[in-house]
Amino acid sequence: MTRTPRLRRPATVTAAVSAAALLGALLPVTFAPAAVAANGCLTEVETGAGPIPFLQPGGRCDDQVPPEATLESITPAPNAAGYIASDSLTFTFSGTHLDEDEDVIGYECQFYSTAAEPTSWTSCTSPVTYDDLADTTSVPYTFKVRAFDAADRQIDATDDPSTNPFIPGSPADTDLPDVQQTPEVAVVKVDTRAPQSYIFNTPYDAETPELPMLTTDSPTFRLAASEGNVSYTCLIEDEVFPCSNGNTTFPDLSAGTKTLSVGTTDPAGNVDPDPATTEFTVPADIELPKGRKWKESTSRKAFGGSYIETTQFNARFSVRGTNVREVRLICTTRPDVGILKYKTPGNPNWAKAKLKSKTIERQAVVVLRNASSKSFTGKMKFKTWSRGKPVAVDAIMMR
Incomplete structure (x- = not known):
């Protein structure tokens, strides 16, 4: 008698079917868990369900709460006008999770002095220092820092969490940002140069040019500085007189030879190291x-x-x-x-x-x-x- 040979199933297929049958025997019929996007999601992967969780992976979820960075200090500290008199700036910051997340927090920084805001961020750690800064012109320096969830950022919550076609997981509906959306911002102006003070409209005296005589006891001098928006300090024989940029009158001076000293201080606190002076004699x-x-x-x-x-x-x-x-x-x-x-x-x-x-x-x-x-x-x-x-x-x- 002639026998027709039977085809054998490959062992791998048989094993796969047996495993599936075994799983069906051990587990009740279930559906993959629905994707969630709740604040309780910390790992962006839901915990598996059933008696053998490691054989039944959970679906993806979306951690809705990224960490936040806090700018703790700027060294040197800017004054009330936002200036520093240094060409170096150090920023110290920290980060925290607003939920029970324990993932590592990473940081990214921007530092620029251009009108156009950069689109790229640089990885940074606290403290971060920027040296050799040029004096501010029309645009101040801007520092930004943002925190991100270092683990969740590597996960796209909308991806399938399982590579096993027989035990599929379910992706999340969204992948919300794992990066702080509102960075911490500091704006600082740098001015390292001291102003220079000037006195104009000094009296002319052909008889004694080096020590002119006034013909008034209330002279007016025009004051100026190499920088704008400076404050003036005027002394006549150690007596302080109010003064400002432009024409300033020094009223009711007593008789005698006087020295007017004019110094200036810029918004960064830089003081003219060599105040302008002029000497004159007031008649009686x-x-x-x-x-x-x-x-x-x-x-x-x-x-x-x-x-x-x-x-x-x-x-x-x-x-x-x-x-x-x-x-x-x-x-x-x-x-x-x-x-x-x-x-x-x-x-x-x-x-x-x-x-x-x-x-x-x-x-x-x-x-x-x-x-x-x-x-x-x-x-x-x-x-x-x-x-x-x-x-x-x-x-x-x-x-």
């Missing part, structure tokens, strides 16, 4: 003498707001000085001016002040003695030597 206002021969007249253009004048003969006044060489009068010169004489202590002779001019000139400066004259201490005396002709004097400089 001539007070109304006793008696009736002089009268006082007011004028907003006069030194100190007033001057004295007379048309009488032998109208006198005197001014005391110490170690005086130079003497100048601020007075009115004119064609029809009267005669004014003066003499210094120890000198028996009277000299004549040159008050005559072709036109009337208010606040003219008349030099009576120069820096090479012999010094004196005591009262310098003045008297008129004419009748019916005007003599008007305003202030006197003695140094």
